Structure formats: C-alpha cells, structure tokens
Amino acid sequence: xxxxxxxxxxxxxxxxxxxxxTLRDGEQSPGFSMNLEEKLRMAEALADLGVDVMEAGxxxxxxxxxxxxxxxxxxxxxxxxxxCGLSRSAxxxxxxxxxxxxxxxxxxxxxxxxxxxxxxRVKLRMSREEVLEAIQKSVSxxxxxxxxxxxxxEDGSRTDPDFLCRCVETAIKAGATTxxxxxxxGYAVPADMARIFAMLRxxxxxxxxxxxxxxxxxxLGLAVANTLAALDAGARQVEATINGIxxxxxxxxxxxxxxxxxxxxxxxxxxTNIVTTNILKTSRLLxxxxxxxxxxxxxxxxxxxxxxxxxxxxDGVLKDKTTYEIMTPESVGWATNSxxxxxxxxxxxxxxxxxxxxxxxxxxxxxxxxxxxKDIADRKKTVFDEDIVALVDDEVMRAQTRVKLVALTVATxxxxxxxxxxxxxxxxxxxxxxxxxxxxxDATFNALQQVVPHKANLKLYAVQSVTGGTDAQAxxxxxxxxxxKLVDGQGADTDTIIASxxxxxxxxxxxxxxxxxTAPPEMMRTPA
Numbered sequence: 001x002x003x004x005x006x007x008x009x010x011x012x013x014x015x016x017x018x019x020x021x022t023l024r025d026g027e028q029s030p031g032f033s034m035n036l037e038e039k040l041r042m043a044e045a046l047a048d049l050g051v052d053v054m055e056a057g058x059x060x061x062x063x064x065x066x067x068x069x070x071x072x073x074x075x076x077x078x079x080x081x082x083x084c085g086l087s088r089s090a091x092x093x094x095x096x097x098x099x100x101x102x103x104x105x106x107x108x109x110x111x112x113x114x115x116x117x118x119x120x121r122v123k124l125r126m127s128r129e130e131v132l133e134a135i136q137k138s139v140s141x142x143x144x145x146x147x148x149x150x151x152x153x154e155d156g157s158r159t160d161p162d163f164l165c166r167c168v169e170t171a172i173k174a175g176a177t178t179x180x181x182x183x184x185x186g187y188a189v190p191a192d193m194a195r196i197f198a199m200l201r202x203x204x205x206x207x208x209x210x211x212x213x214x215x216x217x218x219x220l221g222l223a224v225a226n227t228l229a230a231l232d233a234g235a236r237q238v239e240a241t242i243n244g245i246x247x248x249x250x251x252x253x254x255x256x257x258x259x260x261x262x263x264x265x266x267x268x269x270x271x272t273n274i275v276t277t278n279i280l281k282t283s284r285l286l287x288x289x290x291x292x293x294x295x296x297x298x299x300x301x302x303x304x305x306x307x308x309x310x311x312x313x314x315d316g317v318l319k320d321k322t323t324y325e326i327m328t329p330e331s332v333g334w335a336t337n338s339x340x341x342x343x344x345x346x347x348x349x350x351x352x353x354x355x356x357x358x359x360x361x362x363x364x365x366x367x368x369x370x371x372x373x374k375d376i377a378d379r380k381k382t383v384f385d386e387d388i389v390a391l392v393d394d395e396v397m398r399a400q401t402r403v404k405l406v407a408l409t410v411a412t413x414x415x416x417x418x419x420x421x422x423x424x425x426x427x428x429x430x431x432x433x434x435x436x437x438x439x440x441x442d443a444t445f446n447a448l449q450q451v452v453p454h455k456a457n458l459k460l461y462a463v464q465s466v467t468g469g470t471d472a473q474a475x476x477x478x479x480x481x482x483x484x485k486l487v488d489g490q491g492a493d494t495d496t497i498i499a500s501x502x503x504x505x506x507x508x509x510x511x512x513x514x515x516x517x518t519a520p521p522e523m524m525r526t527p528a
Contacts, residue, residue, distance in 0.1 A: 186219025280333030
C-alpha cells in the first residue's frame, strides 16, 4: 500500500528511501572527523550518488557541527536531498537542529530516546512513563517546526516488545512521519529484525501511515544482513554509510545494500534512487578525506572486489564473465580499462579523463593537477586511473588550507644523520624550517613541527602503494593526536618522503581547524 510522506509525496511499497548518515554517525569514528570544506565536498558527492536523506550532523554538539549542518542546508536551498539534523529529546537540542536545517529546501528533524530497560535504568534514569511523556513532547515540538520528523528508539532491538509498541504508537500520534528502530549495539540477528518490524506493523495503530526505518551496526558483521531482513519485513528506509564507517565496527555499508538490492531483485524487488556508477567515486572521496582506505577484499569497492587470481577463475571469466562475476565492475564505477594517459598527453586529454572519472575542476585546480600529472608521467612508466585519482584528490583537498607545502629537501645516507629542509606557506607567509631525525621521514616531520609548533603526538604512519611497481605512487596516512583530538591526513606522490610531508601537512591543517571548533558539551553520545 502506498504511503503519503511530506518530503517524498506518494511512496510506492516497492520504493526504498536511502538515508545516509556518513556525515553524522560515520564521522563519530575515531579519526574520521572532517572540516567544513570536506563535509561540503562529501555532501555534494552524496547528492550526486542519489541519497534521499542526508543526515548532515548533530547541531547541538558544537558550534562547528551547527555551522556544518547549516552550510550543507544552504547548499541544498533550492533542491537536492532532504537535509536532516539529529537531536536528543531536549527542547534546546530540537530547536538548535531546526535552526540549522532551516535553509534547506527539504528539512527533517531526527530525534531519539533510549527505550531498552538497560538504557532507561543506567543512562536516562527514567521510568517507562517518563520516557513516553518525553517522546510525546519532543516529537510534537519538532513537528511544530518541520513537516518531516523521524523518531528513533535507541537500543530498539533490545527493547521489551510491548513497551516498544507503546513508544512507537506515542511517536506516531505526536506526528512522527518516520519511525526508526536501530540495532544500536549490533546485537541482533536477521530473524530478530524481521520479527520486530513485522510486529510493529501488525500491532501499532497508525503504522500503515508512516515509513519504518532500519539502522544497523556491524559489531557481529550482520549490519547489511539485518538491513535486508528489515526490508523484507516492511521497513522502507535504510540508514547506512559509505564504506560502512561509523561507531565501533561501523554501520551497514550503503554500497553493499544498494548493490544487493540491484543484484538480487529477483528476491528483493525494491528500487532506490542510487546512481550505482557513482559508488566507487564516492567511496574513494571518503577514503581520501578521512585518510582511511577500505580493505582490499571489501565488497563492491575494495581493489580486489573484481580481481581474479585463481587459474580456474581466470579461465572462467575469460570465457564468460558471469561465471564468477555477479555484477559488472562498470556498474559501480570501475573503469573498463585502467591504462590511461602518458607523458605525451595534452591538457584536453587530461580534462577528458578527469570527466570520465567524475571530476570537474576549475581552471586553477586543473592547471595544478595537470602540472603534477606531467611530473608523475615523467617518473612513471605507466600512469593508471588510480594514479590520477590519487593526485587530483590530493590537490582538491588542499585547495582551502592554511598551511601549504612549497618545497622539501632531504639529505640522508648510510652512516649520516638525515637532515630535512622545508618551506611552507602559512596563512600566506613563507616560512622555513630545518631539522634532523632518526630517518628521512622523522627529520621531515621534525622540520614541519619547527615551522608549525604543536604538541600533537604521531599515532599512525602508514604507507600504501596506489598501484604496482617500484615507480608506483605512495599514499601515506598520518594520524595526529592532541589533547584527545584525533586528525588524519593523507598525501600521495611517487616519492614516499614527499607523500609523507603532504600527509603531515594535511593533518596539521585539520588540527588547526579542529582547534578553532568549540568543544562539544558533556554527554554528547549519540544513537547508533
């Protein structure tokens, strides 16, 4: 039966709404925080991907979070996805979220409250009747300001069934248009989720007039399976993140849910608005921004997802790809042929290749990226799509930065102490630093710290090859920690030392941006 929804109009029973929480739940992952420019880039990519609802953040958490949500709402002031702000049940939270999402053409307030006996006793110290009253008041307040209100039962999968029914009924009567039942701690199995949603749809008055949503965590590796089970039982909104990032073990992976629905439409005949050919591009953008690549064997977007090494598999694929591939690489954005430009390629060919990879750059960024491409082409025998993606992402994410790496020289050798000399542009002024270290990388980092003093500790230094071969680009990830604040930076270059310096400078820029943000208030734990 079709449902009338304030944001989407008539929703067919086969239509699945995709609610992306990469910018909210995903950003809660340690080290995954993003600055404003990075959030805006990610928001635009999510819109291009076709998500229906974008949970832009938790406005009450800090001034920085509020400004991020408000800026994203302003970006989609005329059209685009529904922009959602998260809030607890307190009036101040809700009104702050209302203010943040107000510029958006389509707005949603997502408010929540714990409903399990464990959470009510330990976290809330509230009785069941007090919780029901809080649900009624919070949803009513939100509905007085926006037409689209989502209510979540935190720890819903461990909530007493009878009480969960009462909570959902209260939220619906108060005006909620979407009801979310999260598996907050990743405890449920698919049979649990199917039972919960079937029960609510059968027992709760008014359930046929709202959208039920499922939000699952991956603590037992069951987030995607639980999401699909909930859909089969009547849920019509899925909450997920790009690359499955999120609290602890993460959330259901958006790309896995989307491709499961597309690939197995024979048993799950549901439709979404996801543009699947943009999946890989969006995944890589997130990895670049956060500094965390997906594991090679990650479904859909891992670099081995469509690789075949077994002789038997290779033989089968050469004869007919469907022998071992249940979807085509092109359907999620992998290039048919990864071999691309060389040192003799011109600017027009480079621009065309960027367009085929999903990039549109302004003239200045294009010139900078082309200059680095030619430099790499002179040093590498073969330039692959992955090389171009790495260098362009490296340029784009540095477009709006306070600290820029201008020059680096390192003198090192056996039996000598390495010395690094760096030149940085800091807030428009040139600054130089020279320092030694236990190795070339250590000397480089010491020189950078000399120019930009800080007390951050290096928590992670990781090097990964973008492609194969001794001339491959290195992608370096650096994690810094200062007074509990974690930031990650990433850099790419055929020279590992330069890539390391780029990554460190990227992390420094994030650290400087994070220092400027107001610390979140206490007790800011959000639902998962």
